[in-house]
Amino acid sequence: MSKSVKLAAIILLALSAPAWAQSKKTDKPRLYGIGQPATPEQIAGWNIDVRPDGQGAPPGHGSVKEGEKIFLERCAACHGEFGESAGRWPQLAEGKGTLTSDNPVKTVGSYFPYLSSVVDYVRRAMPFGDAQSLTNDELYAVVAFVLNLNDLVDDKFVLSKETWNKVKMPNANGFYDDDRLKTEKAFWNAKPCMKDCRPPVKITMHAAVIDVTPEDTTKGAPAKDKAPKKGSVD
């Protein structure tokens, strides 16, 4: 490279020196010009959520009768013909009056507070393994049938945006806001006990006795089918 060419290159560089992104302190958030506008069509394809007040509920309708057929074909293999669960899949019906018992059975009828929680979920996630395959009419029908299994609507019921508010969910008032800061205030304790905090302790329960821990198969031990005493991850 000749001296003059080199010099020209340096001058050019100096002229087009890259600009540091401005980071002026202002109250207005900075817009980066990154991201594309989402069109109404794009939004419509993904906008599938449904709220308790019916916002987001799609057009269409479906009857208990139509729903029974769909349920038997597309849901009953896992959830059972009557929503009683075929095996270990979630149970969808019954369970009334069990929430204070030793074995609460949480179902659409016994636990779900809102119709929308069922519609929104089935619309996005069911049937398991073939999600978002139901038409709006099928969705309304199959949910109507699940409601019917739970004795929440009669055999002639047709579910739609218009009949939405007719469904009364028994456990609608079964929930309250997180109150740990109040009801568990005693757990905030600046000076936890360090010495002689309780009488000598006894072992009251052994996990090994229950023996439901999976064996470590990485070391050649065969896996055994173990039966739970009680348990759930959700």
Place this chain on the structure above:
Amino acid sequence: MIKDDDKTRTSRRRFLAGATGLTAGLAAAGVTGVAQANDKNLPPNVADWSKSLGDGVAVRPYGHPSKFEKNVIRRDVQWLTASRESSVSFTPLHDLDGIITPNGLCFERHHGGIAEVDPHDYRLMIHGLVERPLIFTLEDLKRLPRVNKIYFLECAANSGMEWRGAQLNGCQYTHGMIHCVQYTGVPLKLLLEQAGVKPNGKWLLVEGGDASGLDRSLPLEKALDDCMIAYRMNGEMLRPEQGYPARLVVPGWQGNMWIKWIRRIKVGDQPWYTREETSKYTDLMPSGKARKFTFEMDAKSVITSPSPQAPLTRKGFTVISGLAWTGRGKVKRVDVSLDGGRNWRTAKIDGPVLDKACVRFYAEIEWNGEPLLLQSRAMDETGYVQPTKDALRKIRGVNSIYHNNGIQTWALKANGEVENVEVG
């Protein structure tokens, strides 16, 4: 006689299986402390690896742990769920130290299996009560200013199987629905600013792009505080199991809200009450009513070693090691008890103490082979002290499934074995 023999053999096999390795198990049985080794590799002899060449560079283009560490893996409990596509695998906490979880060992919780999202086809949509509905590509997200943050993620159902008493024998199973990694990503606040949230926007619906389309309601206040859309963990791109190519990070709050494969954020003026925040992730109390929106994870800790899968192999000097965390800020202190909670000593915290991240604690003991009842108790900067399981049950009963942060007891036996127990 034969029967008895059989019995000892099975229980022994079980014990060996639970130990970190064959050697550890053998030694533990007699607490002799002699590790099994091959004499030909020991001084004065010279081992093969000291003489011949090993693999060259790039023979292992993406490096894996040593072949001798192949039992350090996630595990599941098959009786827990009907299918592996909606299930959980657990972090092997007993085999780890420090505060960072290696990417391949972070526990998994999927509701519709692992979505394999092509990064070119990844889109994040922001709409609803905003001035400018927007769609971001992965490349867009990566061009924006980013931050690096270390946070723990704990499933609200971690320890959920233990409400009715000691059940699973290993801290991988009792406490392994937690991991702690460094995330790289865009503050959610910055993304929301690009779209311009309208004044009546109060809640966000956040939704995954997997086959469960998992959706949750997130208060706008939290979103603007410290949430982020992360695309990297521990420096590399997210693992598919953790939501590749982008997930929501909700520091200190229950893992179910950390939407993986996140595809959509909708701004609204009230919560949605989705199935995941009504039928699930609500805490049923003895009254038959349930707490909802119990977002924050209470302070909690567990001794990871010794523990049922990590028995002691020797008497003498021993380091007790464990993890502590809190969703309400920083861990302030961890105490350890050797006698089931009668007397406590403050443990040493080593390594960084970060907001809503795991801390590592140690307590040093001289173990003479006497049985011990090991416990740890975390305190956080808000003054919250991890309660006993009985104290928790007194308020919450045994049906809440979620948020079991009670003090764990491990019974260390004379032969070095450790068992999950309850004390009273």
